[in-house]
Amino acid sequence: MAVEDLNERHPALRILEDMIRIQSVNPHFDPGGRGEGDMADYIERRCAAAGLKVTRQTVFPGRDNLIIELRVGKPDQTLLFEAHMDTVTLGAMENALEPVYRDGRLYGRGACDTKGSLAGMLYAMERCAAQPGLAGGDLVLCASVDEEHAYRGLLAFLELDIPVAGAVVGEPTELGITVANKGCVRVALTTHGKAAHSSMPAEGDSAIIQMMRVIRFIHERLEPELAARVHPLCGSPTIVVGTIRGGTQINIVPDRCVIEIDRRLIPGERPEIVEHELIERLERELASEGVKLTVERLLLDWALDTPQEAPIVQAAREAASGVGLSDRLQGVTYGCDASKLQELRGIPSIVYGPGSIAEAHTNHEWVPVSDVEQAAEFYLQLARTFGRLGAVKG
Ligand SMILES: [Zn+2]
Incomplete structure (x- = not known):
């Protein structure tokens, strides 16, 4: 496709160009972040013009989820x-808000994470609105706020309890049908010692030395144990000590040291249980070495593990084949909104979108032009397939 010629471009690309020009940086990361307000206005305008029903749901002041519906009389499907x-901060990205085509790529903040997906979904909704006979069942698009920080948009949407039979979450999966992803447990661990003048260290108890024992245990014992366990789609669980802070002054034995740990879970692991076992293990194994620990929970997130026989997975495979794309199933290591749909509402969910997570959040964010076109056609085909597949097989 000749992307140089505006009129030749796939409609999803033109939507994506518009979206890249709209700054929607999550204000949590950046005081200059404008949030999702202008994006919501843009999407609402388009959808209203297409005859779609649009509802706003305020999540934070000036930051609304948009819920877009096409009802064709099949609410149970x-x-x-x-x-x-939202996007991450513009950072040092040059021309972050200017869509630039180069070498089969489209550059711009959010191109990959996740405006490319959103543009494709909007395209599918607009096509079905123009020709409702295309839709195999009712369609709902939730364009949400705050995924990059705390998933508050999706959580608010789930409170509405709109009946849904299956979901596709748009994130960069390189056009792979993603049925599994890792979850995580994040905790802060503090060791407690006793301060003393550094000229008399025997009077004190160094919290940094205690923490050294904790880190050694994590690195030498826990890491190899985790590496020995493998999920067929997601690989091994991992554990990373991401930060460390300890001590106040060079001539004082430190009485406090803090690390933050990011433990990634594979499907089958439950965050509460992993957290409990991790803490209990550290306490049990290290008490004899004089380690005194306290723990603060920072974040728990579920892994995604959608059964391969779920109708959404079957429909996705059929839709992918129907537009000439691979129907392979895959797992990814990063988290997104899908596991919340699955866990909190029991909605079988997949993740699918153009581009690679490796380009997300970088200062040269881009998405393959052909991925955007193909993802858009996949979403449209999925909208056609999903309700019908249930009817045929039911
Ligand atoms: Zn994302």
């Missing part, structure tokens, strides 16, 4: 499209 409108 509703397919949910979900993608977030």
Whole structure:
């Protein structure tokens, strides 16, 4: 496709160009972040013009989820499209808000994470609105706020309890049908010692030395244990000590040291249980070495593990084949909104979108032009397939 010629471009690319020009940086990361307001206005305008029903749900002041519906009389076979409108900060990215085509790529903040997906989903909704006979069941698109920080947009959407039979979450999966992803447990661990003048260290108890024992245990014992366990789609669980802070002054034995740990879970692991076992293990194994620990929970997130026989997975495979794309199933290591849909509402969910997570959040964010076109056609085909597949097989 000749992307140089505006009129030749796939409609999803033109939507994506518009979206890249709209700054929607999550204000949590950046005081200059404008949030999702302008994106929501843009999407609402388009959808209203297409004759779609649009509802706003305020999550934070000036930051609304948009819920877009196409009802064709099959509410029990509703397919949910979900993608977030916020991006990470513009950072040092040059021309972050200017869509630039180069070498088969489209550059711009959010091109990959996740405006490319959202543009494709909007395209599918607009096509079905123009020709409702295309839709195999009812369609709902949730364009959500705040995914990059705390998933608050999706959580608010779930409180509405709109019946949904299956969901596709738009994130960069390189056009792989993603049925599994890792979850995580994040905790802060503090060791407690006793301060003393550094000229008399025997009077004190160094919290940094205690923490050294904790880190050694994590690195030498826990890491190899985790590496020995493998999930067929997601690989091994991992554990990373991401930060360390300890001591106040060079001539004082430190009485406090803190690390933050990021433990990634594979499907089958439950965050509460992993957290409990991790803490209990550290306490049990290290008490004899004089380690005194306290723990603060920072974040728990579920892994995604959608059964391969779920109708959404079957429909996705059929839709992918139908537009000439691979129907392979895959896992990814990063988390997104899908596991919340699955865990909190029991909605079988997949993740699918153009581009690679390796380009997300970088200062040269881009998405392959052909991925955007193909993802858009996949979403449209999924909208056609999902309700019908249930009817045929039911
Ligand atoms: Zn994302």
